[in-house]
Amino acid sequence: MIDGLSRWTVIAITASVAVLWIALGVVFPDSWAGVTLSVAASPGTHTAMLRLAVPIALAAIGGIFAEKSGVINIGIEGLLIVSAFSAVIVTFWLGSGESTFAVSHHWWGLLAGVLVSTLFALLFAVVCIEYKADQIIAGLALWLIALGLAPFVSRIVFDSPNTGNVGTFDNVTIPVLSEIPLLGYLLFDTPPQVYLMFGAVLVGWYVLNWTSFGRWVVASGENPKALDTAGVDVRKVRYAAVILSGVFAGLGGAGFALGQLGTFAGGGETDMQGRGFIAIATYLFANYHPLGALAGSFLFAGLDAFQLRIQNIGYAVPSELIRTIPYVTVILVITFVGKTRLPDAAGENYESGED
């Protein structure tokens, strides 16, 4: 929060701009305000927002656990990449559209994606906790390794940096409930990874705030010495937190890959398109609150869905500029709303006095 602007002032300004926009939009439906309002209010934009938020929200929850425990995991993008890629390739090998043990191969693929991501997180934890490597460098390495490994393996299997097509999960449609206006199509007629996202965010929020493990994680990031004195092994807590970040990010990457992409393009930035880094920005401006991070991921994903649709309307604004809307907004929000306080011991390796 910058000086001289109280939280309420910011909220009041934002709210009056929004009210003005909606009023203008309703009164003049053909004006700029009216057209953008109709885009923002369309069900297509909302469902796209939910789908696009999945990798961001889940990666953010994972990042919160790691960073709260004192290990900054900026390699979360790498975890998204390896989980998305391995989910697709395992589903492909098993044969998409079939099932083993009465469970569809897409779900086995999801499981594989989460496992691989967890394995990479474990590797990262060993490097950072056991060998006390610099967390930022190790995190970057994690991302770069994933960025190279996915297209490399894909080239061996598919002879191309892009994998074959495995199709996606079907929407879960709950009869009757899906007929409810707004909530119906948002919550009761949506692909399964969206439920995964909501479930995981709630679990993350509960574990972090209401369990003793959650308190240990927070203590391990704020004051590891005190935690150690209280007889809790800081090393084990940090291991568990980083591995959890692998599980959450894995759900995000694999869920996005099997629920939306159905394939994985490994060239350039890959299909993840830096969403792991957006996730980091998201949980920072939510000040490590899991529900705030979910809201932040809706903001970014919603604006992303919005900008594609605004381009389609064909305003004379260059599409390059329209595409920057989500990024500019995130920067503005971080500047004005953020009052992020990093955990005191974040980024520092903890040396227990015992040995």
Added chain:
Amino acid sequence: MAQNRRRFLTGAGVAGLTTLAGCVGGFGEDADTEFNVGMIYASGGLGDNSFNDMAQSGIEDAQDEFDLSYDQAEPDDEGEFDGHQRDFAEGGEYDLITCVGFAQEDALAENAPEYPDQNFMIIDTAGIEEDNVRNYVFDEPGGSFQVGHLAGLLTAEEFSAGDGETNPDEDVVGFVGGVESPLIESFEAGFTAGVEYANDDAEVISSYVGDFNDTSGGQEAALSMYQDHGADIVFHAAGATGVGVFQAAESEGRFAIGVDSDQSLEEEDYADVILASMVKRVDEAVYTAVESIVNDEFEGGETEELGLEDGGVEAVYGDTIGDEIPDEITEQVDQSRQELIDGEIEVPDDPDDV
């Protein structure tokens, strides 16, 4: 069950073996052939199912025909072009060095004068005037006009084939681009001009995803066109992002048009919705250049445009559903092709001029 487990093991085994093969292969055969060509691909690398693979199939065709061997380099990013060009040129053992993609222009503009005895060819740029460089460009606006004409005619009809059908209520078609650049915008310009030529009432909506490897971006852009605007045909010039366009077409039961190669063959999972592809015969360009070397007719300092007349660009109908397009429509598309060749139709290469 046991069947599945076996399939998994086979899959894993094949993957393991290919890894090994990948490690030992690729050292190349000794060049005791008469001609030797160096290939430097665009940064997408081989296996892109379009641009680079087309260039490779061109050199393979040439190898079948002439006493020829070739070496290839797959740069990961633009910074490596210069090094690879120099590596190939330094030894003087190559009769021709092929630079695929306009991104190699700057590096080649510097290197060509330094190796005046080395012959180069470059694809997708007309910018190098050195005597030892032959430029090849394609008439993307013309080819895109052709698929635009097809889309403009079909969107007004009631037509269904494969997994798709048109939306006779709305005359709306879409264009999804990868990154804004003069090259990709020339696809959009040609496409839009073609649609308008076919049907004055038709509307073209277009958006740029901002990346060539963003499947979900392509998907969401196209979904919005199909769902919110009632579009029934979307043309993409967006590399791997375009797969997202095909997925959206499949899930909405609409049509898409591919680019660069015949994508109804390359992306066969979506052949049921791919009406046609705007094919760019990069393989032709490579083959022609090699042929000119073999026949000692290579002429540098010139730009060769491959267009509709010589089949350098063309609208290729989808392998699965292309046959179902009504004859009166394909006849009109053939006719506009002739008019384009004869210069009776002018196609802009900037969307602002349409």
